[in-house]
């Protein structure tokens with residue numbers, strides 16, 4: 001079964017995810033510091049640069065949380081399985097984005113139902129011009 005394939009490669013995924021996690025912790029820390037610095041310098045969080053940094057900080061935190069959830073799934077033995085349909089997520093997709101929770105079909109569905117105004121364009125996986 002392919003489910004076992006993903007689990008057999010568990011140590012590899014763990015190493016990839018842990019490296020990604022470390023990078024993201026660093027990114028969140030740097031962005032948080034930059035945001036507070038900009039907000040302090042401008043005398044408030046209303047500053048345009050501060051707002052932009054805040055948005056980037058929030059997006060980076062979300063990616064960090066996704067990575068932490070993927071590590072939790074790895075520990076639980078659910079890693080690499082689509083949360084929607086339970087099918088294995090293609091290894092090519094996992095290699096590009098190991099924090100993926102859905103197979104390509106379900107991810108496309110989720111985007112279709114999603115709320116466009118909260119979609120973060122800097123998210124690599126969500127860069128699809130799906131709009132109606």
Ligand SMILES: [Zn+2]
Pocket residue numbers: 082083084085086087102103104105106107
């Ligand atoms: Zn699916």
